[in-house]
Amino acid sequence: MKILTNVGDYVMVILQAFKKPDKGAVFRRQLLIDLRQLGETSIGVVAIISIFFGTIIAIQMAYNIDNPLVPKTSIGFGTRQMIILEFAPTIISLILVGKVGSNIASEIGTMRVTEQIDALKVMGINPANYLILPKITAAMLYNPVLIVFSMGLGLLGGWFSMLLTGLIPTDAYIEGLRSWYDPFTLTYALIKTEVFAFIIASVSGYKGYTVKGGSVEVGKSSTDAVVICTILIVFFDLILTQMFLT
Amino acid sequence: MIEVKNISKSFEGQMVLQDISTTFEKGKTNLIIGQSGSGKTVLKCCIGLLEPDKGEVVFDGNNFSGLKEKNKKKIRQEMGVLFQGGALFDSYTVEENVMFPLNMFTKMTLEEKHNRVNEVLKHVNIINANNKYPSEISGGMIKRVAIARAIALNPKYLFCDEPNSGLDPKTAELIDQLISQLTESFDMTTVINTHDMNSVLQIGEKVAYIHKGELWWEGDKHNILNTDNTELNDFVFATELTRRVKR
Numbered sequence: 001m002k003i004l005t006n007v008g009d010y011v012m013v014i015l016q017a018f019k020k021p022d023k024g025a026v027f028r029r030q031l032l033i034d035l036r037q038l039g040e041t042s043i044g045v046v047a048i049i050s051i052f053f054g055t056i057i058a059i060q061m062a063y064n065i066d067n068p069l070v071p072k073t074s075i076g077f078g079t080r081q082m083i084i085l086e087f088a089p090t091i092i093s094l095i096l097v098g099k100v101g102s103n104i105a106s107e108i109g110t111m112r113v114t115e116q117i118d119a120l121k122v123m124g125i126n127p128a129n130y131l132i133l134p135k136i137t138a139a140m141l142y143n144p145v146l147i148v149f150s151m152g153l154g155l156l157g158g159w160f161s162m163l164l165t166g167l168i169p170t171d172a173y174i175e176g177l178r179s180w181y182d183p184f185t186l187t188y189a190l191i192k193t194e195v196f197a198f199i200i201a202s203v204s205g206y207k208g209y210t211v212k213g214g215s216v217e218v219g220k221s222s223t224d225a226v227v228i229c230t231i232l233i234v235f236f237d238l239i240l241t242q243m244f245l246t
Numbered sequence: 247m248i249e250v251k252n253i254s255k256s257f258e259g260q261m262v263l264q265d266i267s268t269t270f271e272k273g274k275t276n277l278i279i280g281q282s283g284s285g286k287t288v289l290k291c292c293i294g295l296l297e298p299d300k301g302e303v304v305f306d307g308n309n310f311s312g313l314k315e316k317n318k319k320k321i322r323q324e325m326g327v328l329f330q331g332g333a334l335f336d337s338y339t340v341e342e343n344v345m346f347p348l349n350m351f352t353k354m355t356l357e358e359k360h361n362r363v364n365e366v367l368k369h370v371n372i373i374n375a376n377n378k379y380p381s382e383i384s385g386g387m388i389k390r391v392a393i394a395r396a397i398a399l400n401p402k403y404l405f406c407d408e409p410n411s412g413l414d415p416k417t418a419e420l421i422d423q424l425i426s427q428l429t430e431s432f433d434m435t436t437v438i439n440t441h442d443m444n445s446v447l448q449i450g451e452k453v454a455y456i457h458k459g460e461l462w463w464e465g466d467k468h469n470i471l472n473t474d475n476t477e478l479n480d481f482v483f484a485t486e487l488t489r490r491v492k493r
Contacts (some may be wrong), residue, residue, distance in 0.1 A: 022350060023349070023350055025349075026349055026350060033337075110336070111335075111336075114331055114333060114336075115329040115330065115331060115333040116333050116334075116335055116336070118295055118329065118333065119327065119329060119333040119335075121294075121295065122293045122294065122295065122322060122325060122327045123322060123323070123346075123347055123350065123351075124318070124319040124320075124322035124323050124351075125350060
């Protein structure tokens, strides 16, 4: 029953958030701030993780396909498929939950407990719209950029690992990367990314927006946001995979 | 003038306000005193953060409580609110905080907005702090910047929630004087929720005392000390200092 109440509350808050902004110029300014805060500051962590994961995936692929009957190019192919289909859109989104989601929930939650949201409301501003909509928009605009960036770095990491370990010639790895490419895999990955971006920003925004109490509750809402987003991302990953790839 | 008519409010079955009726007069500092929670609830009902279970709040003849959120907007833009902790936006500078309502609700040019910001900051004696963030200024300055933001749009009504809480006595007195001066010079209807008896005695042009959720007493700073109302006396002379003053 509590879940239904929460879902109802979430829908109400998100409907409020999706109303027309009070002032376009203010919305655009807030969007730029959020693009920087949520997107640009995530580049570093995404880059580091993507390179390392790309390296690890390529090595594991080489270890698992260590068979003279399987062509060496399968390592590049397998690495590419794993990075594009699952690692970049899903794992990076899960990492962004920890970074961006907790940031959104704690920022909006702190604004709630310090009466900043009340201050917006008494001024006649729609606080959900002012605070949550730019964050959802920023996440949905920037996350695909981050994910494509992650894909590139992941594949580069794989190439580096082949270069450094010599498990297979880098030419074979690159040939594998270019083999049997289906552009729909990228479309599928980007659809997943958009859905996950919406989940991260909207659920975290909702959790922060509905905080009651003090700093302990803000911390709890931030943790809850991360847990709920993680579960929802995995759940929607399954649904979208079932929808698009079977 | 603000008229509060027969307001009742309960939380989870517990009655916090019961049939409160009073008026807050224009050009005066109107104070609400009483047990923790009751004054804040009246204030929140007035500014529309809480919906009363019963009764209405009327701003110069306009029934605010009965309006839909969309229609409340016009009256909201005539209100300035000073929250207990200031409620300044952490990510904005002092200047951006004061400019915020101007950005949202006016079509002023940037220069006009700058001039207005400097004008209201001067009113509250904030100088050379335009580019500082709320975390870089003192509690007293936060309150003054919050007052500046509240009066930036020339409001008709100013609401203050415990404006002195967390301040040293000297700064608290300055804030009281500032609110009183602004009320007079801008001819606003000011409503203050406070527990500070110094404020009551200094600026209480009208005082409403709420006890057990009911309006128990109304008067001003001159007759509050001589009242024979037992409950009010218990409240006013609750501290050793005020008892000594009375003796």
